[in-house]
Amino acid sequence: xxxxxxxxxxxxxTFTGWSQDEPGTKMDPKAQERIKAARxxxxxxxxxxxxxxAERFWPIYREFSMKRDELRNQFNQVRQNxxxxxxxxQNEKELVELGLQIKQQELDLEKEYxxxxxxxxxxxxxxxxxxxxxxxxxxxxxQIQQRQLQEQKRRQxxxxxxxxxxxxxx
Numbered sequence: 001x002x003x004x005x006x007x008x009x010x011x012x013x014t015f016t017g018w019s020q021d022e023p024g025t026k027m028d029p030k031a032q033e034r035i036k037a038a039r040x041x042x043x044x045x046x047x048x049x050x051x052x053x054a055e056r057f058w059p060i061y062r063e064f065s066m067k068r069d070e071l072r073n074q075f076n077q078v079r080q081n082x083x084x085x086x087x088x089x090q091n092e093k094e095l096v097e098l099g100l101q102i103k104q105q106e107l108d109l110e111k112e113y114x115x116x117x118x119x120x121x122x123x124x125x126x127x128x129x130x131x132x133x134x135x136x137x138x139x140x141x142x143q144i145q146q147r148q149l150q151e152q153k154r155r156q157x158x159x160x161x162x163x164x165x166x167x168x169x170x
Contacts, residue, residue, distance in 0.1 A: 039136055046132035047125045056120035064113040068106060075102045 027035075043061075044054055078098055082091040117126055 042136045043132045047128055053121050057117065060116050060120055067109055071102050071105055075099060
């Protein structure tokens with residue numbers, strides 16, 4: 001099972017359409033779906049969810065994740081689009097305040113959903129959830145960085161070959 005999970009994560013990061021070179025680019029929807037599937041497999045494996053637990057847990061967790069993402073997107077929208085009529089310092093102060101409000105809302109959301117998740121899985125598995133989320137995020141970032149490094153090396157080799165070809169032609 002662990003080998004299948006690792007292969008799945010590796011294949012996801014190999015085929016992602018995520019470009020880190022250009023800021024503001026969006027991830028390919030198919031890549032997003034593959035990452036979601038890998039996250040589900042990783043967390044299910046890590047928590048040792050039984051089929052019954054998984055059936056009860058995942059709808060609650062998806063709802064929680066969606067609401068948490070909405071909060072984070074709200075902050076990112078304000079951060080990326082400051083009010084041009086206000087001085088930068090005022091925008092930054094408001095952003096700090098908004099960040100704190102959103103953190104509080106995330107905490108309240110986590111409290112609310114923890115109670116609901118506890119109806120689906122035991123407390124021990126809930127305690128392991130955050131660690132599993134963090135481990136998956138680290139693994140995904142590591143795979144993306146490795147992919148970027150490979151792409152960078154490939155470009156360097158390609159540029160060196162083009163230089164050699166130009167030198168031969170001169």
